[in-house]
Amino acid sequence: MNFLNGMTLLLVYQLAGEVTVRLLAVPIPGPVLGMVMLFLTLMIRGRTPEPLQNASTALLSHLSLLFVPAGVGMMAHFDRIADEWLPITLALFFSTIITMVATAGIMQVTTRWFARRQQGGDQADE
Amino acid sequence: MNEPAIRDIWVYLSTSPLLGLTITLVAYGLAYRLYLKSNSSPLVNPVVTSVAMLIAVLMVTGTSYSEYFEGGQFVHFLLGPATVALAVPLYDQFSRLRQLWLPVTISLVCGVVIAAGSSIGLAWLLGGSTEIQMSLAPKSATAPVAMGISETIGGIPSLTAVLVVATGIVGAVLGTKLFEWMRITDDSVKGIAMGVAAHGIGTARAFQVSSQMGAFSGLAMALSAFATALIVPWLVDLIGI
Numbered sequence: 001m002n003f004l005n006g007m008t009l010l011l012v013y014q015l016a017g018e019v020t021v022r023l024l025a026v027p028i029p030g031p032v033l034g035m036v037m038l039f040l041t042l043m044i045r046g047r048t049p050e051p052l053q054n055a056s057t058a059l060l061s062h063l064s065l066l067f068v069p070a071g072v073g074m075m076a077h078f079d080r081i082a083d084e085w086l087p088i089t090l091a092l093f094f095s096t097i098i099t100m101v102a103t104a105g106i107m108q109v110t111t112r113w114f115a116r117r118q119q120g121g122d123q124a125d126e
Numbered sequence: 127m128n129e130p131a132i133r134d135i136w137v138y139l140s141t142s143p144l145l146g147l148t149i150t151l152v153a154y155g156l157a158y159r160l161y162l163k164s165n166s167s168p169l170v171n172p173v174v175t176s177v178a179m180l181i182a183v184l185m186v187t188g189t190s191y192s193e194y195f196e197g198g199q200f201v202h203f204l205l206g207p208a209t210v211a212l213a214v215p216l217y218d219q220f221s222r223l224r225q226l227w228l229p230v231t232i233s234l235v236c237g238v239v240i241a242a243g244s245s246i247g248l249a250w251l252l253g254g255s256t257e258i259q260m261s262l263a264p265k266s267a268t269a270p271v272a273m274g275i276s277e278t279i280g281g282i283p284s285l286t287a288v289l290v291v292a293t294g295i296v297g298a299v300l301g302t303k304l305f306e307w308m309r310i311t312d313d314s315v316k317g318i319a320m321g322v323a324a325h326g327i328g329t330a331r332a333f334q335v336s337s338q339m340g341a342f343s344g345l346a347m348a349l350s351a352f353a354t355a356l357i358v359p360w361l362v363d364l365i366g367i
Contacts, residue, residue, distance in 0.1 A: 007204075008208065009208055010207040010210045010211055012363055013210045013213075014206050014207055015211045017210070020160055024256075026259060027278065027355055027356070027359060028352065028355045028356070029205045029209075029270055029271040029274050029330040029351065029355060030206075031207075031209035031210055031270060032209060032271060032345065032348070032351050032352050032355065033152075033183070033269075033346055034206075034209070035209055035210045035211075035212050035213045035216075036213075036352070038210055038213035038214075038315040039213040039216055042213060042214070043217065043220070044193075044227040045198055048214055050215060050220070052214060053214060055211065056211035056212075056213075056214040056215075057214075058209060058212055058240045059204065059207060059208040060212070060213045060214075060215070060329075060333070060344070062137075062154075063208060063327070063329060063330040064154075064171075064172055064173045064326070064327055064330040065150075065151075065172075065201060066201055066202065066204050066205045066208055066326070067173055067205075067269060067290075067291050067294065067326060067327055068150055068153070068154055068173060068176050068177060068180070068198075068201065069150060069198030069199065069201050069202040070202060070260070070269050070288065070290065070291050071173055071177035071288065071291040071292075072177055072180045072181055072184070072191065072194060072195075072198065073191060073195075073284055073287055073288050074177070074181065074288045074291075075181050075184060075185070075191050076191040076192075076284065077282075077285050077288055080282075080285060081186075081288075084241075084254055084258050086252055086253075087248070087249045087252035087253055087254030087258060088254065088262070088289070089246060090252055090259060091244075091245050091248035091249040091252060091254065091320065092245065092262060092265065092289060092292055092293060092296065093296055093331075094244070094248055095241065095244040095245035095262070095265075096238060096241075096246055096265075096293050096296045096297050096323055096324065097304065098244045098297070099237055099240050099241040099244065099266055099323040100297055100300070100301055100319050100322075100323040101304060101308065101319075101321065102236065102237065102240045102319070103233050103236065103237035103240070103318060103322045103323060104236070104304070104305060104308060104310055104315055104316065104318075104319035105195075105233060105308070105319045106233045106236050107229055107230070107315045107319060108231035108308075108310055108312070109316050110156070110229035110233060110313070111226060111229045111233050111312070111315060112212040112230070113229075114226075114228055114229055123187075
């Protein structure tokens with residue numbers, strides 16, 4: 001029952017997200033808005049109910065499984081991929097690496113910069 | 127058992143979602159066991175091995191993707207509630223996040239622009255068609271989000287889903303090596319980069335490293351899904367494709 005309640009809650013928020021996105025015609029995917037709504041609810045309530053904790057842990061601990069059916073979809077696109085394999089594979093591979101390295105670099109530099117500034121600010125206060 | 131009986135059973139199975147759903151879970155179970163046997167080597171990523179197994183089985187039995195997806199859709203559907211579920215680790219890490227909100231916001235916006243810009247740019251340089259460029263553009267966002275964006279900007283949504291999975295695999299397999307090479311030890315930095323570049327598959331990998339890296343990766347994946355939906359259609363307009 002516990003898991004079921006948590007799962008129901010997740011579906012209710014997804015549904016609320018999907019309906020809102022369609023009513024307001026905003027270009028944000030429904031589940032993403034549902035996540036924002038759930039996050040705000042948790043902020044207001046100040047704690048995560050146990051059924052929700054269980055359902056979300058169960059779903060997120062096997063997140064990779066959920067991508068498998070989409071991955072198998074490759075077989076429906078073999079022709080297209082064979083036609084343009086060079087731009088597809090190289091652009092995908094290098095752009096992923098560029099994104100990973102650039103984001104990590106920017107995060108590293110900005111985190112350090114703000115930590116130093118905050119420390120500087122604290123010392124100035126004293 | 128005689129041959130007509132086997133044929134009857136096959137006719138039943140190929141029209142029911144049971145087989146597609148069962149082989150998805152069995153393949154993933156085997157792939158996950160293989161992954162644990164390899165001492166959690168990122169090279170034996172369970173998504174890669176299970177997708178390879180499933181494609182092999184479908185090709186040998188002459189089953190089409192749409193027949194398989196009758197069952198596969200039940201697993202695919204759970205991507206939606208899983209996206210909503212990201213609110214929980216996000217909330218758990220909120221106090222850490224609040225301290226870091228400015229670096230996180232800057233890295234996230236830059237990361238999303240770089241992900242879309244570099245994939246469009248590289249595909250264009252290498253002579254890819256506009257359709258391929260648009261299918262690649264949202265590839266770092268999580269599957270349901272990327273498919274929606276791909277459709278709005280003129281890509282092929284189902285091809286985008288495949289590219290999203292491939293991107294996640296590249297990120298999950300190479301990510302930890304790249305961070306080692308860059309001498310990054312901070313789990314919050316690694317998590318943010320993983321989530322922005324490699325969405326849910328990267329996040330699954332991040333959770334294996336540490337729960338803090340996983341939470342940050344989940345956070346980055348959730349926020350970058352949001353940012354990609356807002357930024358990429360606008361970016362495409364700006365480049366003028």
